[in-house]
Amino acid sequence: MKLLMKAPAKINLSLDVLGKRQDGYHELEMIMTTIDLADRIELELLEEDTIVISSHSRYVPNDERNLAYKAAKLLKDRLGVKKGVEISIEKHIPVAAGLGGGSSDAAAVLRGLNKLWDLRLSLDELAALGLEIGSDVPFCVYGGTALAKGRGEILTPLPPPPRCWVVLAKPSIGVSTGEIYKQLELDHIVHPNTKEMAEAIKNNDYRKMCDLVGNVLESVTLKKYPEVSTIKKDMARFGADAVLMSGSGPTVFALVRHDSRMQRIYNGLKGYCKQVFAVRMLGTRHEENF
Ligand code: C5P
Secondary structure: OEEEEEEEEEEEEEEEEEEEOOOOOEEEEEEEEEEEEEEEEEEEEEOOOOEEEEEOOOOOOOOOOOHHHHHHHHHHHHHOOOOEEEEEEEOOOOOOOOOOHHHHHHHHHHHHHHHHOOOOOOHHHHHHHHOOOOOOHHHHHHEOEEEEEEOOOEEEEEOOOOOOEEEEEEOOOOOOHHHHHHOOOHHHOOOOOHHHHHHHHHOOOHHHHHHHOEEOOHHHHHHHOHHHHHHHHHHHHOOOOEEEEOOOOOOEEEEEOOHHHHHHHHHHHHOOOOEEEEEEEOOOEOOOOO
16 A cells, blocks of 8 residues: 655744743744645555665655654554555755755654554644654644744644745755754844734735744854855845745745746746745645544
């Protein structure tokens, strides 16, 4: 038996850090939404008790360090599953990019194996397990759009954001999320208004959404990697309605409504940036699948 899963990337329309926690993580308040840029994951049921993983990407490990492998292992260990799985990942989401690619792969494996191994877990149960793999995994288990608090796991669903294009460009550097958080100066944060952003989305107010985008991690990543600032400036110059870095970066995205301007930004960036995408936001959450 085989299952094909879609693992979409996410962007942060707002990312705020409220403080440092006792457990070393940061207390966050952010708005995340899934976009139509996705990895494809094939899961094949194996009768023997083993996890096999492969991908054609040079940038992800084909072993137990892969978050998709960790997801399968966690389910197996916690639920005493004796069957196995062969996981094949077709990577389309740039790696170490701020787009949650690894987290989304892990979430897709959790949802897929829930079916393939007939585990009958709810999405809430899968999300709780997902948090042991990474802070963004719970959001990726549900998909859609959400206000996320805590480490990122306290989720309040939101309606789909106003319809527009998302043009993404990733400079050819990889960023370590842990490093960026470590260098964040908590005393100098200019906080975005995440609550108002949630209201703008609820009211389907495109202008307001564009005015309110903000990500406190930009202060660290932009200083470290000037090419991220260059992309931001160019996107604005080419006519973007809003421009922001996603997650800890280095991917930058532009929001734009008109097709012609989307094309202009896409072509302009493609001139010097290898990884450029123009996609839509995905509105809907994943359904319970047991
Ligand atoms: O949870 P995850 O492993 O994806 O997080 C990667 C790193 O990002 C953590 O090790 C931590 O340094 C940082 N982080 C944080 N606070 C969060 C989420 C992530 O400090 N809420």
